[in-house]
Amino acid sequence: xxxxxxxxLGLLALGLFSAxxxxxxxxxxxxxxxxxxxxxxxxxxxxxGDLSGPLEVQGVVYLGAGPVVYALNAAGALLGRxxxxxxxxxxxxxxxxxxATVQEGGLSGQYSLETGGGLNVRERVVLPPNVRITGxxxxxxxxxxxxxxxxxxxxxxxxxxxxxxxxxxxxDPYLTLSEVRRALSGSVPFPAWVQLAARLDGAxxxxxxxxxxxxxxxxxxxxGIDPDIALSRSALFAYGNPSxxxxxxxxxxxxxxxxxxxxxxxxxxxxxxxxxALYERYARILDTQGxxxxxxxxxxxxxxxxxxxxxxxxxxxxxxxxxxxxLATLSLGLSLAAALLTLLARAWGPQGAQTAELxxxxxxxxxxxxxxxxRAVVAYASWSERLLLTLLAAxxxxxxxxxxxxxxxxxxxxxxxxxxxxxxxxxAANLPALNLRPGPDAALLGGLAAQFDGEDxxxxxQYLRALPDACAQNNLGVIAQNRGDQAQARERYxxxxxxxxxxxxxxFNLGLNPSTPGTAFQRLYRPGQPRLCLPDARSxxxxxxxxxxxTLGQFLRxxxxxxxxxxxxxxxxxLLLILTTLLGTVLAxxxxxxxxxxxxxxxxxxxxxxxxxxxxxxSLLDSAWGGVLLLAWSAALAALAPRSGLIAFPDLAPLxxxxxxxxxxxxxxxxxxxxxxxFVAAELRHSRRLRREAAAGA
Numbered sequence: 130x131x132x133x134x135x136x137x138l139g140l141l142a143l144g145l146f147s148a149x150x151x152x153x154x155x156x157x158x159x160x161x162x163x164x165x166x167x168x169x170x171x172x173x174x175x176x177x178g179d180l181s182g183p184l185e186v187q188g189v190v191y192l193g194a195g196p197v198v199y200a201l202n203a204a205g206a207l208l209g210r211x212x213x214x215x216x217x218x219x220x221x222x223x224x225x226x227x228x229a230t231v232q233e234g235g236l237s238g239q240y241s242l243e244t245g246g247g248l249n250v251r252e253r254v255v256l257p258p259n260v261r262i263t264g265x266x267x268x269x270x271x272x273x274x275x276x277x278x279x280x281x282x283x284x285x286x287x288x289x290x291x292x293x294x295x296x297x298x299x300x301d302p303y304l305t306l307s308e309v310r311r312a313l314s315g316s317v318p319f320p321a322w323v324q325l326a327a328r329l330d331g332a333x334x335x336x337x338x339x340x341x342x343x344x345x346x347x348x349x350x351x352x353g354i355d356p357d358i359a360l361s362r363s364a365l366f367a368y369g370n371p372s373x374x375x376x377x378x379x380x381x382x383x384x385x386x387x388x389x390x391x392x393x394x395x396x397x398x399x400x401x402x403x404x405x406a407l408y409e410r411y412a413r414i415l416d417t418q419g420x421x422x423x424x425x426x427x428x429x430x431x432x433x434x435x436x437x438x439x440x441x442x443x444x445x446x447x448x449x450x451x452x453x454x455x456l457a458t459l460s461l462g463l464s465l466a467a468a469l470l471t472l473l474a475r476a477w478g479p480q481g482a483q484t485a486e487l488x489x490x491x492x493x494x495x496x497x498x499x500x501x502x503x504r505a506v507v508a509y510a511s512w513s514e515r516l517l518l519t520l521l522a523a524x525x526x527x528x529x530x531x532x533x534x535x536x537x538x539x540x541x542x543x544x545x546x547x548x549x550x551x552x553x554x555x556x557a558a559n560l561p562a563l564n565l566r567p568g569p570d571a572a573l574l575g576g577l578a579a580q581f582d583g584e585d586x587x588x589x590x591q592y593l594r595a596l597p598d599a600c601a602q603n604n605l606g607v608i609a610q611n612r613g614d615q616a617q618a619r620e621r622y623x624x625x626x627x628x629x630x631x632x633x634x635x636x637f638n639l640g641l642n643p644s645t646p647g648t649a650f651q652r653l654y655r656p657g658q659p660r661l662c663l664p665d666a667r668s669x670x671x672x673x674x675x676x677x678x679x680t681l682g683q684f685l686r687x688x689x690x691x692x693x694x695x696x697x698x699x700x701x702x703x704l705l706l707i708l709t710t711l712l713g714t715v716l717a718x719x720x721x722x723x724x725x726x727x728x729x730x731x732x733x734x735x736x737x738x739x740x741x742x743x744x745x746x747x748s749l750l751d752s753a754w755g756g757v758l759l760l761a762w763s764a765a766l767a768a769l770a771p772r773s774g775l776i777a778f779p780d781l782a783p784l785x786x787x788x789x790x791x792x793x794x795x796x797x798x799x800x801x802x803x804x805x806x807x808f809v810a811a812e813l814r815h816s817r818r819l820r821r822e823a824a825a826g827a
Contacts, residue, residue, distance in 0.1 A: 150203070152183040152190045159183060159192060161205060169205035171284060176272035184220040186227055189244055193217030196262045198229050199285075200248040209248030210287045212265075212318050213240055214256050214554065233257050236559075247287075247316065253353060253582055255554025256318055258364035258545055263320035266290055267328075287315050289325050297332055309337050319348040323369025323393075330374075330386055338386075342393045345369070349397055350654035353551040353581045357647040357663045359444070360401040361548035368550075371398070372407055379414060387411070395430070396653075398550065399646045400444060405431050433645075437665030446666065447542065448780040451535035456767055456778055457528035464763035465521045467740075469506070471747035472518075474736040476509035479727055507716065508725040514750040515719050521756075522713035527677070529706045533691070533699075534680040540697025541673035542666070552663075553581030563673055569595040570672035573664055576604060580661065585611065599628040600662035603635045607659045610638075618659070625662065634662035684710075729822055733815050745804035748811060758800055758807075765797040 150163040157180065160170040173180060178195030185191070189208065190201045196216055200208040215233030222228070227242040234257065241251040256263050270290030273281045278298065282291040289312035296308035312325065322345035330338040365372055371390055378387040391411055394401065408431045415424035431443075439446035480490065483504050487493035493501040502508075507515055542548075546559035552574070560578060565571035576591030585608050592608075595601035606621030618638070625635040633643040637651065637660045651660045664672070674680065684691055684706060691703030733748075741748025745762040749755025768784050770776045783789050 152185050152192075154180060154183050154192070159190075161190065161203070168203075171201075171205060174269070174272070174281075176269050178216065181217050182220045184222060184227065186222045191220050191227055191229075191242065193220055193229060196231065196233075196265050198242060198248065200242075200244055207285060207287065208244055209246075210285075211240075211242055211248045211250050212254065212256075212321075213250070214238070214254055214262065216262075233259065233262065253554055254318075255352060255549065255551060256320060256367075258361065258367040258549060260367045263318065263367045263369070264324065266317060266321050267324050270294055286311070287317075289313070289315050289317060289321070290328070293325065293328055293332070309334055313337060313340055313344070317348075319345040319352070319354070320368040322348060323371055327369065327371075327374045335386060335389075339389055342389065346393070346397055346654055349550075350650070353553065354397065355551060355647060355661075355663060356397055356399050356650050357645075358400070358550050358552070359542075359548050359666075360398045360550045361543065361545065362402040364545065364549055365398060365401045368398075372401065372403065375407065375411075379410065384414065384418065395646070396650060399430075400434060402444070402548070405434070405443060405445070437667065439666055439670060444666075445780060447535050447539045447670075451532060451539065452778040452780040454528055454532035454535055456781065456784075458525065458532055459770065459776070460760070460764045460767035461521060461525040461528055463766060464746075464759045465518065465525060467744040467747050467763065468514075468518055468521065468750055468759065471737060471740045471744060472510050472514070472750075473506050474740050475732065475734060476506045476725075476727075477736075478734055479509060479725070479731050480504055480506065483725065503722060504725050505719065505722070507719040508722050509727050511724065511751045512720065513752075515716065517750050517756050519713065519716040519720060522709065522716050526681075526706070526709050526713050529702070529709050530681045530684065531677055533684075533702055533706060534674065534677050536699065536702070537680060537697040538670050538674040542669060544673075547669060547673075551581060553578040565672050566675050566679070568671070569598045569601065570664060570668045573598055573600050573604075573668065574672055576601065577661065577663065580604065580608070597628065599625040599632050599635070600664060600668070602628065603632065603638065603662040606635075606638060607661055610659050632662060634660045729815075729818060733812075738812070742805070742808055745800040749807060754807075758804060761796060762800040762804075765793050765800065768793050769797065 150161060150168060153160050153162050157173050157175065158170055159173065159180075161168040173192075173194055181193035183190050183192045188203050190203075192199050192201070194217070196213050198211045198213065198217055198220070200210075202208055211229070213229060213231045215231030215236070215238070217229050218232050218237070219230045220227065221230075228239045229242060230237060230239050240254070243249050243251060266288050267290045270281075270288055270293075273291065273294070275298070278291065278294055282288070282295055285291060292308045292312040296305045296312070299305055299308070309329070312329075317325070322341045326338040326341035326345065329335075329341055360368075371394055375387055375390045375394070378384075378390065394404070394407075398404075408427050412424040412427040415421070415427070435441045435443040435446075438444060439450065442449050484490050484493045484501065487500055487504075488496040493504075507518065510518070541563055544559065544563055546563060560574065565574065572591045572595035576588040576595065579585075579591060580588035589605065589608050592601040592605050602621050602625035606618040606625065609615075609621060610618035622635045622638045625632055626639065629635075633645045633648050636643045637648045642648075642652075647663070648660060651658065688707055688710075691698075691706050692700055693703075694700060737748065744759075746755045746757070746759030749758065769790070771778060771785065772790075778784060784793075
């Protein structure tokens, strides 16, 4: 009996004694103190970054270090690590749950933590395209001195890079194998798996590297990364830079390993920035190896990625549109300048004589502006010539506006929020900065961001605003299926497929098994889950900038905005658009002017004839065929301009091919030949008219 009482009192005393224990952080040393006694202590190296906390909840000590939170038990052993999308700034347990506040790029957020089989985050974590965050574990391991490696690996068994360093440092094959297995046994975000796979590959563990890539695919799928969403070059670099490692493997002629990494890219990030160039490089290497069938299969895969892009031009479609607009601007600018120069040569003499009594060619604008306006250069042109000039100016405005639109759309589509491989999370916080145009496409994007984050009620509200969009119909079906309403889900899927028969997501959800990168990924890594419909490049373009009419409408309402610098905006291009619009306005008003008197002898002066011979079509502007000849000449000259080295159209590759260049030269020579024939005929007609006029006067 006394023994039991003594045991009870001892346990009570131990409980009271333990209740006084608390974690204390001094500098970079975390101590667990029980009154004056230090139960345990750990030193956290400076490479971990700023520390926050500690916080003790129910016997678990939480400590923030850089972008991670560590959980330790009362004995100081590591229970787990939570990887977060920003630097941890504070920890608190208000409301009964442990919450970590993180900050990244001016954005902050809170994440709930829970222990149980490690340290888990309740919310979905979307990692930002910042290698400081995604490369944290590798950086910590690399900064660990060799002498402290064993202790660091023992203190943090969750860091696979420490285990790999130990595997490389030992000569014991059994210990090496054990450490490699240990490196693969933990749980890390997919960018860390990719980084680990590259190191395993370089260290001579290809099977382990393949296993790491497989884990990366599974983790990426669980975080909502999808192959149908574009990925920027910077994001891919932060996510382990697999394309860069493929380039290294190809340079080393390690095609077997390159094939494994190319499969990874094809499965998870087929639409990454620069992908078509890498696919073509790989296909050419396969050609040199005599594997033409595989090379053609990769080229065919590249062509399939064009579906849904702007004008089906592929991932770089906007750049092609921009270069086409630049080419059109140059061509129309040449034709308009040539036409105005030729008309100036014809009007110069009569204009000087008629403005002499008004004060001269220039002072007359101040003394008699209205009379001088009736004697402007274009006033000596016929109405049909002025109409052609006005049409050329209008086309030039559209070309410059198209150039501006392509720049604005390209800059908006390069936003990190749209090139992260997923929507929602960190990217959702950046969506407001895009100033999306209200409409179905913007509502679809907002709904996806909410649905990826598990906010189905908000997503449903957004999708209803996007109806009757087929993607919104499909995603409403996904929400219905997730809540168990199979009948409504199938009805939504059928409606989506009826509206867009090529919609792979709806076909997949109806069990039709379409073959696309997205559906293949869904089938393999998200089995049993319905597939969301994601916006294609055309939908995203409409959401961020609208079409050309929207850009021109904004310019007409706020022309000063064209001179404001910003993403995708060029002050020089804005100034060109303003000047072109002013010129077009003047030419349009010139249609109301009466034609200034011009005698037959004055209609073809020598300089006018010279320019008419050198600039095809300019002496025939009163005829529709003259305009066609002028445009053909200016288009050929503009397309051949890259030969001078002063201008380039890098995304209009067909223009630089030998056959195209030969055809353009032939077109240019043809315009001169045809212009010469028509010019001689016009000169003969003019001579006959002069003789008839002289005979009539006699």
